[in-house]
Amino acid sequence: MAIGFRFSEYIPPQQEEENFESLLKIFLQLVTFTSGDVAEALSWLNELDKEYKLTSDKYGIGDFIEDLKKKGFIDDGPQQDGNFSLTAKSEQGIRKSALEEIFGKLKKGGQGSHATSHTGIGDEASTDRREYRFGDAVEQISMTDSIRNAQVNHGIGEFRLTEQDLEVNETEHKSQASTVLMIDISHSMILYGEDRITPAKKVAMALAELVKQKYPKDSLDVIVFGNDAWQIEIKDLPYLQVGPYHTNTVAGLELAMDILRKRKTANKQIFMITDGKPTCLKEGLHYYKNSFGLDRKVVNKTLNLAAQCRRLKIPITTFMIASDPYLQAFVDEFTQVNNGQAYYSSLKGLGHLVFRDYKQNRKKNF
Template sequence: MSAGFRFRDYVPEETTDKGFDSLFKIFMQLVTITSGDVGEALSWLNELDKQYGLTDDGYGMGNFIEDLKNKGYIDENPQEPGSFEITAKSEQKIRKSALEEIFGKLKKSGTGNHRTPHTGQGDEQSTDMREFRFGDSLDQISMTESIRNAQLNHGIGGGDDFMLTEGDLEVRENEHKTQTSTVLMIDISHSMILYGEDRITPAKKVAMALAELVKQKYPKDFLDVIVFGNDAWQIEVKELPYLQVGPYHTNTVAGLELALDLLRKRKTSNKQIFMITDGKPTCLKEAGGYYKNSFGLDRKVINKTLNLAAAARRLKVPITTFMIADDPYLKRFVEEFTEVNQGKAYYSSLKGLGHLIFEDYKKNRRKSL
């Protein structure tokens, strides 16, 4: 007689992390908004605790800070005794939190490359079948289909009568996969925090989520992140939580020049630029310094920007612009820019920005290897 299984109600164990977990979620949001400033994030958390009673006598803010240290999320700042800084563990946790917040749960998908509509020798099987051709590998042969063909073509024999010929063989098509090189451009001009609206924090979250997405689901892809204000420069993914807006104009030309330079070095088939901005180009770097004009659409600045859009088109690099503003004259500029590049443009709210970028990234299956 089998002993079988005995089922009973599952009662989860009490955990001392209950208070930590709820506070930690808020802390992760605050440390992103404060660009990695742990002291400011904890001050805000204290104020929220006073107003909403986030802690109790059993688990206080002091316990939370000690747990942050013990769990490896913050360290003492050697340059400023008595202050803290986030760790590499926190940086990764912030990226993962952004990914979950913006993109939701992701399903595992093979080796994680972008499929193309072309078939041939590749590394993922499709449902399409065809006859065996010289050069096909043995592991592509579908034995079930091939034996069935042999039986149909030569009859069902027994013992030594079974015959399998080359004409009976069928192979399963493999889909080509392709790598994608993406440059994500983030506008850090002063307008990204003007008019009482924080636009830089959602942009940072999108960048962190995209970086984590590429790492988890498309590990063979390349993602470079650059920021542009008066100038443009490349940043590492680990720097994203600390990203801040500066007292800058918008030098879109510098950003595009750097993006194209980075993509020229990549030996991949698919290349693209994603640009997150909330304003028009207003700045150029010249030999004598900077040329700036924030009033209207300056043709000197706009023409150089459009020239780069055309250069990207010649290099077969589509530019997708995510404009988080809806001024009519900005739309006219974006439409002209997009037409010259033959790219795409979205006029997005901050709330929908992440989903648009995610979907556009997934649909990049235009070119074959």
């Protein structure tokens, strides 16, 4: 019987699909920058097309817009008036894009969970073996090792399996974690012409997608803080904008603690992304504000909350987007009081540090 090859007609990849995917990546970046304003993002895309010739005679921006609608990334709204809006598919696409950009490509696993340093009756088998203990599950028993022990202990001629012969597969405990991510949306996040809010949003979206894919048992709550603090949905992250606010870190920490207090998990933590010092407190119906230097009234209240979090065993990891020595000195003091972690990062390295600390906190604290 002759063995040969079967040939078929080669069908090259569709050019339109390749063009769509390449333009989609740029579009998702732009729509993050424009805080979800589709029209402005498409306007920027047109300008980039003029400058860098992103499209061809066969596939233009108009075709791309039609494909965005057909594939469910944008819609025209109820009145079909051309005021495009993002769909849930786009919001998820933006989070995935941020995840790939900041954390690299991660394979989706099964049920995510936090490894601990404890072993016993757990969820995931390890390579370790130990003697049987009362209460161990039957499925943990390693029959091969147990039978071998019986032969060594009692001889091959008379097979007898006793409790002392049993070996079990060691398992590692897994636990859930509750995380609150705090994002500073004060005016300083866009001060002096520097866009610091876009990288902060990307980190938040990447972290949200990471938790969703790798650690589905975890909870992740996101809050923003300016003059006040309030909770937002994960789906709202692409639309986040800076306001004409001061930095009420106290309000953010109080809200984060309220959220974590309602969580039943034993393992809790706070991530805080900020570029400025605390400058604001709310006293009754009025705001106490001072943007000049470090106001001890504001600072002391902030440090008191850091100490309270420490007593509640809630570590705070602060990502400080600033290089001012006196601001770093404040963060050092804040971190020491909380016994947490602090990183002074450039915008480029922020995502890597968030990911690294999230993974390290899981391994170390949980």
